[in-house]
Amino acid sequence: MEKMNKGKNRDTFQPDQILSYFKLEWKVLLLVTVSGLIYNLGLLAGPWFEGKMTGTLVDILRGAGQFQDMLTLVIRYVVAIGIVQISRYMKRFYVRRFANNVNRRMKEILYGSLVRKSRADLREEGEGDIMTKAILDVDDCVEGMRKFTTEIFDTGVALAAYAGMLFWYDWRLALLCMIFPPISYIIAEKMKKMIQQTGAFYKKQSGALSTATLDRAGNAITYRVFGCESERQQAYEDNLTAYEISAIKANIWNTAMPPVYRVISMAGVLFILYFGQKNVLGTGWKAWTIASFTTFLACFVKLSVKSSSAAKLFNAVHKAQVSWKRIKPLMHLFEEQKSNESLEDKKMDAGAGRLEVKHLSFAYPDGRKILEDISFTAEPGQIIGITGAVACGKSTLGKVFLGEYPYDGKIIYRGKDLQAFKDAERSENIGYLGHDPELFNDSLENNVRMGDAVSAESYFRAVCIDEEIAEMPDGKETLVGTGGVRLSEGQAQRLALARTLYHKRPVMILDDPFSALDINTEKEIFAHLRQMTADSIVLLISHRLYLFPEMDQVIWMEHGRTTVGTHEELLEHVPEYAELFGVQTDAAQTDPVQEGGLEREESFI
Ligand SMILES: Nc1ncnc2c1ncn2[C@@H]1O[C@H](COP(=O)(O)OP(=O)(O)OP(=O)(O)O)[C@@H](O)[C@H]1O
Known part of the structure; x- marks a missing residue:
């Protein structure tokens, strides 16, 4: 070869x-x-x-x-x-x-x-x-x-x-x-x-x-x-x-x-x-x-x-x-695609672009329309919460950014439609964390670093897994097993989030990254996320709305359509959103485990 x-x-x-x-x-x-x-x-x-x-x-x-x-x-x-x-x-x-x-x-x-x-x-x-x-x-x-x-x-x-x-x-x-x-x-x-x-x-x-x-x-x-x-x-x-x-x-x-x-x-x-x-x-x-x-x-x-x-x-x-x-x-040869930008260009540009989604519609190859005429914009430093009813298309919206399937409408980033991005360009600009942590059978640290040299310690702290790792006999060298089988669901999820943050991109799509965590941990990690992604756009898909008052924008999805606004605007104009938020926050107040705020304050910038 x-x-x-x-x-x-x-x-x-x-x-x-x-x-x-x-x-x-x-x-x-x-x-x-x-x-x-x-x-x-x-x-x-x-x-x-x-x-x-x-x-x-x-x-x-x-x-x-x-x-x-x-x-x-x-x-x-x-x-x-x-x-x-x-x-x-x-x-x-x-x-x-x-x-x-x-x-x-x-x-x-x-x-x-x-x-x-x-x-x-x-x-x-x-x-x-x-x-x-x-x-x-x-x-x-x-x-x-x-x-x-x-x-x-x-x-x-x-x-x-x-x-x-x-x-x-x-x-x-x-x-x-x-x-x-x-x-x-x-x-x-x-x-x-x-x-x-x-x-x-x-x-x-x-x-x-x-x-x-x-x-x-x-x-x-x-x-x-x-x-x-x-x-x-x-x-x-x-x-x-x-x-x-x-x-x-x-x-x-x-x-x-x-x-x-x-x-x-x-x-x-x-x-x-x-x-x-x-x-x-x-x-x-x-x-x-x-x-x-x-x-x-x-x-x-x-x-x-x-x-x-x-x-x-x-x-x-x-x-x-x-x-x-x-x-x-x-049987085709694939060239390792590299974009022509220097590292300095990338650093300067990282997070510099506004993201514009215009009249986005999407159907899977079976023809069923999942997303219909979605439009919103996002600025660097914003975290945008995406939520909605079960199976309304939240994950699909996130996956559209991976470019696996064609879509109608436009997703403009850095002045260019995402469909015109080369694979390498897309992976340099878009970070994605799906439901599956996709861990491989290697050490905790290697799963985060993926071959890069920088230590993963601060990322372990960012996702609140550092103390658990310290207690493991082999520490960060602990092998996670195939697919992370030796970790709890919450640990696997946090490790995958640490990996995504370690390889930060200007646009980050996080699909339900806190679903296996308690509220305290979720809030703590969210605060770290906010610090660490100050120059990125984060699309955070979630069923849980406790953190949505802190989002810069909220996208409510229903039957493939969206309502976009601030948390307060959605509370006022979307009764389903208001109801869901009410139910969840009421439940949190009556559940002692769900109480609490940030236990550790640390800077991750
Ligand atoms: N690969 C696929 N091919 C065809 N249809 C799909 C595919 N993936 C998802 N769907 C369909 O798209 C619709 C939206 O699925 P999606 O996973 O985006 O919803 P969701 O809002 O993220 O769901 P949940 O709330 O359960 O996380 C569902 O009806 C699902 O059956």
Whole structure:
């Protein structure tokens, strides 16, 4: 990959063209070619020596030959075998190396493509299918390429050499018995469709089974609690059965045909036995010795075996074609996009822009309109509270800023519509914290720093998790487990917020960041948030309204439409908002846990 990124290879490399991968590996393939040619041409020595040795043996038995001749022949035979085997080893080594290089390159490209897909697309595709593509399909594809590369020499060169030898001994007989191998090729080609169909179906089932397995493992507790285990087990069994059937069918088509091809290829032996013995007896097309007969027969058997491997090669190539078809649309190189701004520009500009949302409307790909004609503006330093009824589109409004789907209307920031932002520009300007903390299996600190050098300590304090971390045996080095499984929900949520604040952006979208916290902690963190985002715009989506009197603006959402104003204005003009706020603040006053204000005052600027 590194090599590919430099020099002229990069300009010519086309990741969605199989030939490009061969071209990129031309040095390794050259070594394969040289060692492959030596190996396969050397193989011809086998039948030649076998014929010679048979002839010498017959001479010795007749008393016309010397043991010394046989010994010399055997020594030369052993040396020839040595050379052939060394070249065979070299050829195999370099073919494997070629396959490993291509496999790694394809996986890197595919991985780069998959991680850039939107969350929604990934979910739609299914985790199981993604895993199948990223691992199994690449492996099958490369296996087809490896076999193709190997067989070009093992089969192509050897076939040509054996055929040449047969013609040299008796061209009429050679023509006669060589009718059969092409017939086996034709049959193999005809079988292509079945092999491809069963192969594609097997891949599909394999993806479905992986998805079912992940689902079962991920939701095991839910299924147990709700008593759905036997039902899920049955669904899993059904998937497993479908997978097994598809695997058997694909395997049958893959393995049952090669013996048939071999039998067809071998049919020429009958001609050799009949016409060959005539040659030996002196009544055929050529005058043969026993040695010539043995060499011809051995050569033909080897040619038939090789030609049936060629038919087998077709199977592997057909299988690889199925996989290639599945992954080809994902084979694109992505450049690390960098905006042209310097760090200083970014610092000066950070938070300098006003955000203008004008007549924003949005529908998911299923066509249902979620947001309708939304307009508001926000200035740097403002925190804007977004709330509304359940499922009214709050999260969707936040996600629109991620640019995963197109929208109507405009979101203008820094004088440009968000849809015109490059990915890198968008990620430099928009920070997002969704419902899922998306923690990875690393230390608490690394989850916040994400590779940056600055210490995460002050961010731990900002989200009020510092004291809990201090009590953990490994402190900030504590591993959080996959998805943060070793943390409480509130801890995971705060850690994710610390990460978002650490990587502060001029526009920050925080989707319900306090939902798992008590009011005291929420208020404390909010005060820190206010300090830390003094030059940013924060869109804070929340169901809880205790903090809304402190918001610079409030957006009330209902059926995809919005009312925008200050908290006081909304209390006056939106009865639903006033009612919700009243209910929540009344509840807080009667709940002792919900009372209180800021316990710790600290500056985070
Ligand atoms: N990826 C999606 N594809 C299609 N429809 C979706 C998708 N995500 C959400 N929706 C639909 O959009 C509507 C708004 O969902 P959204 O999550 O934005 O609401 P919300 O106000 O944040 O909900 P909540 O109050 O439960 O947090 C819902 O009806 C939901 O079913």
